[in-house]
Amino acid sequence: MISIIMLVGFFALMTGIGLWGMGRTKTLGDFFLGGRTMGPWISAIAYGTSYFSAVLFIGFAGKQGWLFGLNALWIALGNCLIGAMGAWLVLARRTRRMTQNLDTMTMPEFLQERYGARHLKPLAAAIIFFFLLPYSASVFKGLGHLFEAVFHISYDVALLLMIGFTGIYLVLGGYFAIAMTDLIQGAVMFIGAIAMVLVVYSRGGSFITTLGQISQNYAAHIPPQAQPSLMTILSVVFMTSFGPWALPQMVQKFYAIKDEGMIKRATVVTTIFSAVIGFSAYLVGTSAHVFFTPDSLPKTASGAINFDLIVPLLLTRLLPELLLAVILLLVLSASMSTLSSLVLVSSSSVAIDLYPGRVEEGTGKDRSIAMMRFLSALFVIVSYFISRYQFDVIVTLMSLSWGAVAGSFGAAFIYGLFWKGATKAGAYAGMLSGLLAEILLFYLLGPAQSPLAASLAMLIPFAVLPLVSAFTQKPDKILLDRAYKGL
Template sequence: MTTAITIGMIIIYVAIMMGIGVYTAKQTHSVNDFVLGGRNVGSWLTAFAYGTSYFSAVVFIGYAGQFGWTYGISAAWIGVGNAILGSLLAWIVLGRRTRIMTQSLGAKTMPEYFERRWNSKALKIAAAIIVFIFLIPYTASVYNGLSRLFNMAFQIESEGAYKIIIVVMALLTAIYVILGGYAATAINDFIQGIVMLIGIAAVVICTIQNQGGWTEAVASLGEIEVNSKINTLNSVFGPDPLNLLGVVILTSLGTWGLPQMVHKFYAIKSENAIKKGAVISTLFALVVAGGSYLLGGFDRLFCTLDSNESGKALISTLSNGKPEYDAMIPSLLNTALPDLLIGLVVVLVLSASMSTLSSLVLTSSSTLTIDLICPNMKKCSEKKEMIIMRILIAVFLIVSVLIAFNKNASISTLMSYSWGALAGAFLGPFMYGLFSKKVTKSAVWTSFITGVGLTLVHMFLFGFGWFPELSKAAASFPLNLASPINAGAVAMILSLILVPLVSACTKVKDTAYVEEVFQCYAVKSEKAE
């Protein structure tokens, strides 16, 4: 009965999603419509698109499971950071200037922004390559989380079924994004966001009630020993505040430099819509991210690594020696939720993940088409440009699916390397480039090389398990140097430091061009008066 209800809810959801794709396809006539929705998307749709692109199965299944297990209820601080730093401040600092400058420059993608802001085709090509390569592991991590949830809901354990689920999700994403582009994703994101808000609230309440209410659940959590200490998993800052801060920085500051996130500011309708969107997206993040990480904080009450401990789901250890963090939230849900709510959770995570996937594939395909392929073709009409983008959506999804087939690649690791490289490369140049005329090409190149270089070096040393002794030594520091999360956070902070530092040591060569670029703000101010 429960399986039938779950399948029924999924069918209804997919039908609505496909219907929106068909509807918006009739209104998508140009590249501008396909990539930016005609730059005419309102505050509610943009805010929900931002939030649903931000949070997916990566957060709900992977990050909530791992960091809830590691930090207890203090993991909820990650959600607070996501709301304040990752949403509110990002909208306030970047929203208006991003919209004005990208519209003035005619930039539809982040690489195109780099080209036209610094008058450099080389920067555009480098940025486009970085975007395409490092969005792939993030997409794979979303598929990984989705498949695990479906395994839990339908009791599917075979390797073949795992792969089939991933392929079906990729096909569904491809269909509605290929049909309607950004307009389809924005409308779907709004519906998906409502499902996420209702679902998260219901799941958190049921989980806490399953343990006898808030007071009893927190008390039970405090009895669990971590490093021979009790009352740490139920404390305000948890057992490891320093490394918790690294997670907050990666998952919050990262949005400022991710192309699929700042892209939302390109497409928003007006400055008033930005003000409203800032409030809406912040509240959305508080509920969805805060609720997800708080939920994860209780996973030790439902899961165990000890086969002698009864009453809890036994979590296996992977071949790399780490606990299977990605299985923790599905196990928690299977134990804590009434059967009827399982269907809602499946649709909830499906909604969150499909919205993120659509944003990722649209960003990647549009970047490759607009910034790499069409500029090198003799003739590239808008019709041909849209055909190429749609083909690349399929290619991007196929590559991501192949990576997702590797179950040993944990969700958090894939996402951390993706966000670390992208935001580590783009954060400083993108943000400072909106505000300062003094940012030089050399500073932009320095950030690109540092962000990508640090990520690749860390991946080589620690990501593949080739140097276990080195990994063990690096993990023994107060700030775990073997963690891809901390590496990503360091890359972002370095980008913010290096861009102004290198700019101070180098000179802007084409000052007349830069003055012309920044004229857009003066023109906007005059119109406002």
């Protein structure tokens, strides 16, 4: 009963914020970037809540916590220092300044204007659409199963509830509503994550005692030949830490910050938030070695370990009802924030990057906002059907998503920010080499080695782009002067 009351209150608050945000959304820039008026706390928490979702808390923490043991904490450290702090220190100022210089709002727009490449924008928009939309559906799917287990309602009803409320506040208020709800959701995540670790580890005796039991039991549960290699650990750390540097839904947070003077404060807030959330998730995941044995782990129908159920079962067994309700809101908060950012970026790939009426004044802008709202709603509905009917091709796209998007955009985006010698041909070559490398390596190495495939797909374009740029036509000086003004 407590969980239901808190859930109803949470949904009512999200809907109210959506209505409030609707009144503040007058232009397309307001809808997509909040008018570039976001303060450091809002921007930092928005970045953190978009970074972590149900995929981390439910599936990834359970799987890596069991298979990696305490080595999973290296993932949390990498996410904190590279994925959060490093991204803000290295990318935030230049991204905000250059996107303003070029008058761009999206990753595809930025790439087109920075390289003077007319066909780069539709190519980038297509990559976003085909790989981020299925990824958003996978988050909906994880949430639906969690609600099915906790509230004992059908998966379909749970899925409709999640999609319905996410769609309401996103479609009404756009990025402003997302940012404001992120602030509230971030507070829930921060408090809930700390409480979750304290309670779980107290059930093992104490924090230090539980860590010792994890280390001892891991050696007994996972034989040496089954333990991950150093390369496997490094590839997971690299994929999850460096990948966000090129994901459009993450980079968008740099576009929207109010002024560059706020970046230092936002960096500190993001780093602390990411450290608490990341370490909490993996500490709970690794504690499975204290509360489960290999024989008692949840299994699928085929007899394989069901990693998605490890953390939910652990929490339902160990946490009191009130704290379990808070943790449920934690997972919901993380996921709704990630989902809304994914849907906003996916819909922008059509409404902003491919819709010709956006640049017009007056009624043209009104049509763009209406188109953005319509597509956001449409993409939420499409996410429902993808989540409900797990088509084989969609499942494959979900598995490829991070590597494909980060591999396609990483080199072109980062070289574009820092190196005037990066050429249009180099950008095309970098994007296509990253995308093709991810697809090819994914099938050659197999799904079990997908982090290694994604890591290589991110790295290869950093060699391809400068190589091609060295032998192709240099960028226009006027374009470069405009892009790098003030940098």
